[in-house]
Amino acid sequence: MKTKSFKGMKCRRMGNSGLWVSEIGLGTWKWGDPSYDGSRVGDHQGFDILDRALELGIIHWDTANSYNIASGNSERLLGRYFACRPSSARDQVVLATKITNSAREEHEMEREFSPNERGSSRKYIMQETERCLDRLQTDRIDILYIHSPSIMEDGSWETPLEETYGALNDLISLGMVNYIAVSNRTAKQLEEEIAALAGVATNTSRRIIAVQNWYNLAERNKVTTEGKDRLEGDEKAFLDFVARKNIGLIPFFPLASGLLTGRYRRDSIDTSGRIVTDGDMWKEMFLTDRNFDLIEGLDTIAKRKGCSIAQLAIAWLLSHEVVSSVIAGVTKLEQLEDNAKASSVELMESDMREIDELTV
Numbered sequence: 001m002k003t004k005s006f007k008g009m010k011c012r013r014m015g016n017s018g019l020w021v022s023e024i025g026l027g028t029w030k031w032g033d034p035s036y037d038g039s040r041v042g043d044h045q046g047f048d049i050l051d052r053a054l055e056l057g058i059i060h061w062d063t064a065n066s067y068n069i070a071s072g073n074s075e076r077l078l079g080r081y082f083a084c085r086p087s088s089a090r091d092q093v094v095l096a097t098k099i100t101n102s103a104r105e106e107h108e109m110e111r112e113f114s115p116n117e118r119g120s121s122r123k124y125i126m127q128e129t130e131r132c133l134d135r136l137q138t139d140r141i142d143i144l145y146i147h148s149p150s151i152m153e154d155g156s157w158e159t160p161l162e163e164t165y166g167a168l169n170d171l172i173s174l175g176m177v178n179y180i181a182v183s184n185r186t187a188k189q190l191e192e193e194i195a196a197l198a199g200v201a202t203n204t205s206r207r208i209i210a211v212q213n214w215y216n217l218a219e220r221n222k223v224t225t226e227g228k229d230r231l232e233g234d235e236k237a238f239l240d241f242v243a244r245k246n247i248g249l250i251p252f253f254p255l256a257s258g259l260l261t262g263r264y265r266r267d268s269i270d271t272s273g274r275i276v277t278d279g280d281m282w283k284e285m286f287l288t289d290r291n292f293d294l295i296e297g298l299d300t301i302a303k304r305k306g307c308s309i310a311q312l313a314i315a316w317l318l319s320h321e322v323v324s325s326v327i328a329g330v331t332k333l334e335q336l337e338d339n340a341k342a343s344s345v346e347l348m349e350s351d352m353r354e355i356d357e358l359t360v
């Protein structure tokens with residue numbers, strides 16, 4: 001695989017586009033305004049993490065219009081950061097955001113949103129992208145994701161795909177967006193969308209360059225987004241499909257919300273971590289006997305390799321060529337520094353076999 005190095009960080013191409021992204025990226029779902037939206041990172045801490053990310057060559061930053069609790073505050077934080085740093089900071093960063101949901105202003109939390117304030121129609125896509133640019137204080141989004149597929153009860157697309165992809169194609173022509181990507185997609189949905197874009201694109205180089213799906217060591221089948229609880233598809237078939245289409249895979253929840261760091265074990269649980277603080281749903285999902293056993297097994301492998309469990313989990317994702325970048329969410333500087341080192345952890349075939357035995 002071709003890689004480039006930036007400040008010692010390896011970069012990969014996103015799918016077969018010309019866009020280089022750092023193997024270690026940065027997720028900002030839990031970023032925003034802690035006094036208002038319950039986020040875990042505000043300006044002070046966030047700016048330190050972003051400065052350090054640039055020093056470490058971590059140049060792929062991921063947000064969404066709806067982070068955090070649909071407030072747009074993660075985008076606003078990034079916007080304030082770019083506004084007070086030299087323009088070279090913005091130029092270096094590959095800035096990704098997502099739309100489909102409504103982003104609410106503080107005074108609007110109780111307002112009922114119209115069907116045109118979410119989804120994938122031309123009206124929504126055009127108006128919301130402008131609002132993303134305002135919040136991010138930038139004149140261009142590098143990667144614009146359609147966050148979730150808008151599907152009707154009968155399984156059909158809510159908006160004709162030609163309309164959605166016509167609008168996205170126009171955003172590129174208008175210079176507001178550089179690349180298009182999607183998230184939470186099945187292979188069938190992706191196939192239909194690739195065809196729709198090919199039908200409307202004014203330039204054949206306009207492609208879907210990435211798919212961002214749920215994928216980590218603890219929950220491997222989720223990547224297919226198929227069936228009940230996203231657990232019914234075939235992991236390998238999905239990865240092969242994405243590779244065949246020359247699309248980059250960006251795993252979300254790469255650390256299973258922090259489970260894959262060793263902070264939650266059978267006999268010691270970090271009660272300050274978000275799996276505990278974010279409510280019962282997350283505890284029930286992650287704090288299970290199966291996962292405690294998994295962490296013990298991964299701990300043994302990580303100790304032998306001389307790395308942290310988080311680094312092992314990220315290195316495993318990066319061992320798949322189809323994965324372009326791992327955007328672990330970070331809420332502390334030490335976490336960023338720990339994750340950054342995963343780019344140099346090499347997994348042997350024997351390590352992969354041992355991990356398979358624990359996780360398949």
Ligand SMILES: NC(=O)c1ccc[n+]([C@@H]2O[C@H](COP(=O)([O-])OP(=O)(O)OC[C@H]3O[C@@H](n4cnc5c(N)ncnc54)[C@H](OP(=O)(O)O)[C@@H]3O)[C@@H](O)[C@H]2O)c1
Pocket residue numbers: 026027028029030040062063147183184212213251252253254255256257258259261263272273274275310327328329330331332334335336338339
């Ligand atoms: N496309 C989508 O639908 C979608 C959905 C979800 C997320 N995302 C994107 O994917 C990104 C990553 O997902 P995520 O942030 O939800 O989950 P994640 O990356 O699986 O887990 C992040 C959490 O793990 C903990 N952590 C990270 N590095 C650590 C380290 N080295 N040591 C110890 N703990 C560490 C932190 O927990 P504490 O905060 O508890 O310290 C952090 O909040 C998001 O930020 C967002 O950009 C996309």
